[in-house]
Amino acid sequence: MESVIFEERQNQVHRKGKQPFDLACNKDSLAGAVSQRACVFCGSRVVLYPIADALHLVHGPIGCAAYTWDIRGALSSGPELHRLSFSTDLQERDVIFGGEKKLYRALKELIERHHPKAAFVYSTCIVGLIGDDLEGVCKKAGKKTGIPVLPVQSEGFKGNKRAGYHAACQAMFRLVGTGDTTGISKKSLNILGDFNLAGEIWIIRDYFKRMGIEVVANITGDGRVGDLQRAHGAALNVVQCSGATMDLALMMEEVYGIPHVRVSYFGVEDMAESLYTVARFFDDPKVMERTRKLVRDELAGLYPRLQEFRRALTGKKAAIYVGGAFKAFSLVKAFRLLGMEVVLVGSQTGTPQDYQELHDITDEGTIIVDDSNPLELSSFLKEKDVDIFVGGVKERPIAYKLGVGFCDHNHERKEALEGFVGMLNFAQEVYNTVMSPVWQFVPRKAGVRGQWSVASNQ
Numbered sequence: 001m002e003s004v005i006f007e008e009r010q011n012q013v014h015r016k017g018k019q020p021f022d023l024a025c026n027k028d029s030l031a032g033a034v035s036q037r038a039c040v041f042c043g044s045r046v047v048l049y050p051i052a053d054a055l056h057l058v059h060g061p062i063g064c065a066a067y068t069w070d071i072r073g074a075l076s077s078g079p080e081l082h083r084l085s086f087s088t089d090l091q092e093r094d095v096i097f098g099g100e101k102k103l104y105r106a107l108k109e110l111i112e113r114h115h116p117k118a119a120f121v122y123s124t125c126i127v128g129l130i131g132d133d134l135e136g137v138c139k140k141a142g143k144k145t146g147i148p149v150l151p152v153q154s155e156g157f158k159g160n161k162r163a164g165y166h167a168a169c170q171a172m173f174r175l176v177g178t179g180d181t182t183g184i185s186k187k188s189l190n191i192l193g194d195f196n197l198a199g200e201i202w203i204i205r206d207y208f209k210r211m212g213i214e215v216v217a218n219i220t221g222d223g224r225v226g227d228l229q230r231a232h233g234a235a236l237n238v239v240q241c242s243g244a245t246m247d248l249a250l251m252m253e254e255v256y257g258i259p260h261v262r263v264s265y266f267g268v269e270d271m272a273e274s275l276y277t278v279a280r281f282f283d284d285p286k287v288m289e290r291t292r293k294l295v296r297d298e299l300a301g302l303y304p305r306l307q308e309f310r311r312a313l314t315g316k317k318a319a320i321y322v323g324g325a326f327k328a329f330s331l332v333k334a335f336r337l338l339g340m341e342v343v344l345v346g347s348q349t350g351t352p353q354d355y356q357e358l359h360d361i362t363d364e365g366t367i368i369v370d371d372s373n374p375l376e377l378s379s380f381l382k383e384k385d386v387d388i389f390v391g392g393v394k395e396r397p398i399a400y401k402l403g404v405g406f407c408d409h410n411h412e413r414k415e416a417l418e419g420f421v422g423m424l425n426f427a428q429e430v431y432n433t434v435m436s437p438v439w440q441f442v443p444r445k446a447g448v449r450g451q452w453s454v455a456s457n458q
């Protein structure tokens with residue numbers, strides 16, 4: 001079969017067991033390969049927009065603002081200003097004469113109308129090209145309105161999605177340290193890198209509460225500007241989705257001396273280990289005892305039900321392609337718990353350390369891929385004859401076109417997949433998808449040569 005991997009991308013694909021592991025990653029996407037990655041602006045927007053009492057204004061043409069709450073739904077327990085999407089809607093005239101005046105007018109009007117606690121102003125490609133002074137306009141608007149107005153330097157062309165994460169962290173860091181930390185407990189933490197999809201951060205906050213630990217700031221799911229401003233009063237930063245928010249954790253460590261730990265709330269093993277990691281940090285026997293009880297209680301009802309799914313799913317094959325590699329680690333373990341084999345795993349933004357960890361935990365023959373594209377992914381799915389593909393909004397059509405089951409593990413999902421209850425939801429969803437009778441009626445890929453056939457419904 002003819003290879004669909006471009007010559008220049010050969011070193012970003014590895015088949016475990018064939019040669020020593022040395023995967024190229026963390027670099028700009030190859031022109032012409034049509035990466036699954038989003039742009040820099042999109043990376044910033046994903047991280048910041050769950051801050052629910054802030055104004056989010058996209059300075060650029062209207063098309064850049066397409067990723068609205070209605071597509072990606074981070075939930076809020078209070079204000080919902082983040083659900084509104086604002087854009088300066090730059091037109092040809094603005095490109096010629098500059099968009100600074102329009103931006104200032106928009107900021108003034110929106111802040112007067114919506115009374116946000118802060119405003120984030122996102123720079124897009126065209127703003128980088130015409131050279132609008134975002135910093136200057138934000139400063140002026142902040143002075144006039146009395147709230148923090150924060151520029152997010154996220155011009156779409158200036159790098160890959162990771163550069164957007166960095167721009168978001170820099171913008172948030174300007175808020176940190178500006179609030180009052182009086183009354184914050186010594187046993188306290190900030191939750192970084194959880195976006196409260198389907199209410200997941202509420203599950204995690206409840207676990208920490210049961211352990212006797214105060215959560216100072218959600219960064220950023222169900223986030224609040226005031227909490228971010230006093231986040232430097234917490235004793236620990238607990239970082240999930242390290243690609244998105246690790247930069248903020250490192251800045252807070254350097255300036256405020258707050259240590260961080262890396263966690264994942266997906267799957268039974270990683271969820272339990274994350275809680276134990278936090279308990280060990282606080283080095284308090286009572287916290288540890290509460291944590292043990294929490295894990296015991298949660299697992300008691302969970303395991304028997306997981307065993308039922310395992311019986312049905314054992315031997316089925318899964319493929320994983322996600323934004324951040326942390327999720328891939330947990331998914332590999334979660335599928336193993338369900339008796340399934342992971343035959344393909346990749347991410348958009350993994351680092352050398354991430355991929356080494358993936359290599360260590362996967363089985364022989366697994367394809368490991370960095371910054372892939374639809375052509376490659378389709379060919380891998382056909383070659384490995386998978387039963388389910390886990391990814392995000394851009395991977396869904398690839399799976400369905402091939403007649404393969406799909407599980408949404410990205411910002412569009414409406415089902416909580418974090419925590420112990422999330423593992424049960426995940427198992428249920430995988431079971432429903434893989435075992436669905438619908439596959440009898442759709443054209444299904446077949447085997448390593450990518451031939452097509454209609455599955456028998458006998």
Ligand code: SF4
Pocket residue numbers: 039040041042060063064123124125126155156157
């Ligand atoms: S690449 Fe540029 S023009 Fe396209 S959405 Fe991103 S910022 Fe907007």
